[in-house]
Amino acid sequence: MPPINWEEIIHVGLNHYIVLSAVLFSLGVMGVLLRRNALVILMSIELMLNAVNLLFVAFSKYSSNVDGQVMVFFVMTIAAAEATVGLALAVNIYKRFKEIDIGRFERLKG
Amino acid sequence: MTPTTEDLLFHTLAFLATGSALLVVMMTNPIYSALFLALSMSVLGLMFFTLEAYFIAVAQITVYAGAVMVLFVMVLMLFDLHKEHEDILRVTPLNVSKLIAIGALCGILVGVGLLKAPHKEDTLRKTEAAITQTLDQDVTSDASNELIVAETKSEAPVEKPAMTDEPTKTLAKALYTRFLFAFEVLGLVILLVLVGAVALAKSKGGTHHAAH
Numbered sequence: 134m135p136p137i138n139w140e141e142i143i144h145v146g147l148n149h150y151i152v153l154s155a156v157l158f159s160l161g162v163m164g165v166l167l168r169r170n171a172l173v174i175l176m177s178i179e180l181m182l183n184a185v186n187l188l189f190v191a192f193s194k195y196s197s198n199v200d201g202q203v204m205v206f207f208v209m210t211i212a213a214a215e216a217t218v219g220l221a222l223a224v225n226i227y228k229r230f231k232e233i234d235i236g237r238f239e240r241l242k243g
Numbered sequence: 244m245t246p247t248t249e250d251l252l253f254h255t256l257a258f259l260a261t262g263s264a265l266l267v268v269m270m271t272n273p274i275y276s277a278l279f280l281a282l283s284m285s286v287l288g289l290m291f292f293t294l295e296a297y298f299i300a301v302a303q304i305t306v307y308a309g310a311v312m313v314l315f316v317m318v319l320m321l322f323d324l325h326k327e328h329e330d331i332l333r334v335t336p337l338n339v340s341k342l343i344a345i346g347a348l349c350g351i352l353v354g355v356g357l358l359k360a361p362h363k364e365d366t367l368r369k370t371e372a373a374i375t376q377t378l379d380q381d382v383t384s385d386a387s388n389e390l391i392v393a394e395t396k397s398e399a400p401v402e403k404p405a406m407t408d409e410p411t412k413t414l415a416k417a418l419y420t421r422f423l424f425a426f427e428v429l430g431l432v433i434l435l436v437l438v439g440a441v442a443l444a445k446s447k448g449g450t451h452h453a454a455h
Contacts, residue, residue, distance in 0.1 A: 151356035152357075153260070156349060156353075157264050158352060159345050160261070166341045172273050172322075173268075173273055176276055176280045176315065177267065179280065179284075179307070180264055180280065183284065186287070190294050191294060193294075194296070199414050199417050202298070202414050202417075203418055206299065206302070209299075209306055212311070214432065214433055220314060221439075223318060224321065224443075224444065225444075225446065227321070233322065
């Protein structure tokens with residue numbers, strides 16, 4: 134096993150952002166998979182989108198190309214729109230079943 | 244070995260972001276989840292500041308930590324959730340297998356990211372190697388020579404809007420020239436979402452009882 138290179142760990146580079154973004158994304162996936170509450174699932178999706186945004190901005194900085202930031206702008210707008218529709222759906226679910234467990238989604242047909 | 248201020252800032256912000264993201268998932272009360280999500284968004288906004296993406300940082304804080312979080316908290320207030328008991332830490336085979344899958348996903352993401360990310364030093368080294376190779380080679384094999392030249396060219400970003408000392412100006416120029424069509428389409432998408440959300444809220448009266 135090679136010795137740990139503390140120099141590389143302490144000094145921030147692109148790799149740090151990749152790891153942080155992967156961890157945040159996995160936490161979002163964890164929320165989506167483990168939670169039953171539809172609102173917390175929506176929040177976890179926001180978390181995943183934010184992890185991707187962080188990676189976009191980091192790559193934009195380290196390749197000194199502004200296109201990544203334009204993509205972040207678009208992702209942000211779509212995320213806000215998605216949250217709006219998701220919350221409207223959650224309100225409908227609550228209205229019908231008096232709770233927002235995602236197990237109720239399958240009974241929404243018809 | 245001594246960390247600079249930027250290094251310390253990054254590690255602090257990264258710790259805060261990861262911790263609050265974990266708490267978003269772990270809190271049983273959705274209100275606390277929402278508050279920790281707001282904290283996580285704000286910390287990521289600060290991180291965008293350190294990455295010199297000033298416009299994105301401000302947009303992150305106003306749009307996410309401001310508007311979207313207010314929407315979440317308002318909808319949470321509409322619900323009557325105090326009788327919710329969610330046991331996410333229950334150890335069942337399903338939960339354990341989910342956790343293992345998430346760990347594997349994280350490992351794959353980190354591994355692929357670290358292996359495939361374009362490193363500046365690597366690119367430089369490759370370009371250097373290609374150039375020395377071209378210099379060493381005689382003009383005997385024109386085809387391979389051209390190939391190498393093409394490769395060297397593709398390594399260097401062709402048309403790169405240089406990030407000057409005015410990052411926001413550069414961003415605005417890109418947004419309103421090369422990405423203008425996408426920008427306009429985005430406006431249309433938002434209009435559609437608005438109509439859809441209103442339609443959803445009107446059906447069956449939303450949170451209010453429909454007037455009979």
